[in-house]
Every structure is written in C-alpha cells, then in structure tokens.
Amino acid sequence: MVWPRGWDVRHVVETGSTNSDLVAAVEAGTATSHTVLATDHQTAGRGRLDRRWDAPPGTNLLVSIVVTPIPDVPAEVTHRVGLAAVAAVRRFVASDVAQTVGLKWPNDVLLDGRKLAGILAQRVPGHDAVVVGMGLNVGWSPADAAALAPHTHDPSVAPARVLRAVLEELDALPTDVTSHYRDALVTLGQAVRVELPGDSPALDGRAVDVDDAGRLIVIDAHGERHVLDVGDVVHVRVASNENPD
Numbered sequence: 460m461v462w463p464r465g466w467d468v469r470h471v472v473e474t475g476s477t478n479s480d481l482v483a484a485v486e487a488g489t490a491t492s493h494t495v496l497a498t499d500h501q502t503a504g505r506g507r508l509d510r511r512w513d514a515p516p517g518t519n520l521l522v523s524i525v526v527t528p529i530p531d532v533p534a535e536v537t538h539r540v541g542l543a544a545v546a547a548v549r550r551f552v553a554s555d556v557a558q559t560v561g562l563k564w565p566n567d568v569l570l571d572g573r574k575l576a577g578i579l580a581q582r583v584p585g586h587d588a589v590v591v592g593m594g595l596n597v598g599w600s601p602a603d604a605a606a607l608a609p610h611t612h613d614p615s616v617a618p619a620r621v622l623r624a625v626l627e628e629l630d631a632l633p634t635d636v637t638s639h640y641r642d643a644l645v646t647l648g649q650a651v652r653v654e655l656p657g658d659s660p661a662l663d664g665r666a667v668d669v670d671d672a673g674r675l676i677v678i679d680a681h682g683e684r685h686v687l688d689v690g691d692v693v694h695v696r697v698a699s700n701e702n703p704d
Contacts, residue, residue, distance in 0.1 A: 460619045463626045468495040473516070475503035477523035478581050478592040485525055485583045485590070492527040492588070497622060501594075518599035519606075520576075520618035520625075527588040534673035534688075537566040537580050538640040539632055540591050544568050544576050545643055546631075547624035548595075551611045561645035564666065564675045564692050568595065569645060572694070573605035597621055641669055646692055653677060653690040666692070 462468045467490075474480055477496045484490035500516035514521070526536050541562050548568065549557040559571040568576035576595035583590060597618045600606035607621065608614045633639070641647070646666045653662040653675070664679035675687045 460623060462623060463630055465630075466493050466495055466626050468497065468622070468626075471496070471498050473500045473502065474498050476501055476592075477521060478579065478590050479503075481523045481525055481590045482581060482583050485586055485588050490525050492525055494525040495522060495622075495626070497522040497618070514594065514596070515599055518618075519597045520593070520595040520621050522595075522622055522625075523590050523592040525588060525590055527586075529582070529587055529589050532672050533580075533582075533589065534565070535636065536589050536591055537578050538636055538673060539629060540578050540593060540625075541566045541568060542632060542636060542639055542643055543625050543628035544578070544593065544595060546628040547621060548575065548607060550624050551607060551613070551616055551621070553610075553612075556610050562640070562643045563694065564644055564646040564669065565673065565689075570605040570607070570610065573600075573603065575600075575605045575607065593625075595621060637671055640673065644669065646675070646694065650695040651677065652693040652695055653687060654693065655687075655690050662687070662690070663695075 477498050481490055481494065481496050498521050501521050530536065545560050545562060545568055548560050561569055563569050566578040567574050576593055578591060578593045580589050580591045596604060596606040597616060598606060598608045608616055647668060649666055651664065651666045655662065662677060662679065662685055664677040666675055666677050668676045670676060670686065677685045677687060679685065
C-alpha cells in the first residue's frame with residue numbers, strides 16, 4: 460500500500476490496544492505527529508465509557524493516530540478524524556447511501572442511522588500529544604451496527620484502503636473545521652436521551668446546537684438549556700421544527 464506523503468504508517472498483526480501502544484511509543488520517543496498504528500486484531504480494545512470493543516481478526520479498520528500539538532480546543536482532534544472518516548466512507552458507497560453517512564455527537568460515525576465507527580482520544584501524560592483511536596466496521600459488525608462492505612460496489616474492500624482514504628481526507632481538511640463538524644452532525648434537530656457518566660440521571664431533550672468547543676447544547680421539556688461535554692447520546696426520534704417550550 461502506498462500511503463499519503465508525510466504519514467508514518469505501521470502495522471502489527473495483533474496487539475492489546477493500538478492506543479496504548481502509541482501512547483507508550485510517544486513516551487519512549489519513537490512516535491510523533493502523523494505516526495499511525497493499525498492492527499488486524501485488538502484483544503483489549505475499548506470504546507467510550509470504557510466499553511469492551513472487539514472484532515474478528517482482519518475484518519475491520521483498527522487504527523490509532525498521534526496528533527501533536529494538542530489544539531486549543533482538544534475536541535477538534537476527534538472532530539477531524541470523524542470528518543475524515545465520514546468523507547472516506549462516502550467514497551466507497553453510492554450517492555444515496557452517502558447521504559446517510561454522518562456523525563452522532565460527539566464522534567460516532569453512522570451509516571443509515573446505525574453505528575459504523577467509534578473514535579476515542581487519549582492524552583499522552585507529560586507530552587503535548589494525543590492519540591486518537593478508531594474502530595471502523597469494514598467487513599463485520601455487531602447485529603445492531605453497520606458495516607461498510609455490504610454497501611459498496613466492492614464487498615471485498617480492505618481496511619487498508621479505507622485507512623488510506625481517511626488519511627487523505629485528513630490532509631484535505633481546512634484549518635477551521637467548526638462549521639464542517641456542525642454540518643456533519645445528524646444529532647442536531649433530534650430528540651435525544653443523553654446518558655451521563657456516574658450516577659447522574661439521563662437527560663431527555665432536543666439537541667439544538669454545538670458550541671465552538673464541540674459541546675452539545677440540549678434543551679429539555681422545561682426549556683432549560685444544558686451544555687454537555689460528555690455523555691452517550693441515543694437518538695429517540697426526529698424532532699419537529701417547533702421550538703421546545
């Protein structure tokens with residue numbers, strides 16, 4: 460595979476976690492910005508809220524990327540990877556399917572309303588660096604999620620081809636992606652239930668916007684405005700155009 464210029468792409472057959480490996484490599488001085496680690500199989504992959512994440516060997520894109528320095532708005536790192544993933548996936552599918560590809564706040568990639576990819580960022584202690592991991596379902600997905608291959612003209616599409624497209628799309632992003640991230644969010648305008656960490660009760664309301672820091676703005680049934688920087692969003696239904704009371 461010929462990778463885009465400037466990217467240091469490394470591959471291992473199996474590892475516990477590409478994120479953990481790259482964090483250790485940054486700490487050891489053997490990885491820097493634009494270092495990429497992909498694997499065929501992760502044995503200790505984790506998603507958001509520390510959920511277990513796994514896929515059969517060789518079926519999906521399992522990758523982590525080093526970003527330095529950390530931007531003023533740290534969430535921009537995952538926004539960029541999410542936007543690049545959306546653009547890359549759209550390359551492989553027909554136009555009608557491409558219209559269904561977008562982001563669920565904060566950074567899940569959806570295809571036709573089902574999860575196609577998850578993204579997780581991890582700061583490197585003591586370094587101005589962050590590692591962004593992504594698991595994108597290419598050839599396999601859980602029953603309630605989506606996979607790319609069934610929607611492409613080439614069902615044998617390989618994870619490496621998808622990775623190359625993601626890196627190319629990362630290079631093509633503009634300096635400021637704030638408006639692009641907002642436009643890609645299919646969460647906005649929807650009635651949502653946001654499951655919050657710890658013992659906090661779930662928040663029901665309507666997702667109306669994101670601020671410049673990427674925080675989700677939800678208005679509940681009482682008209683109260685909530686600004687959230689963490690949480691697991693469930694799309695309940697498509698909201699009407701009416702403003703909440």
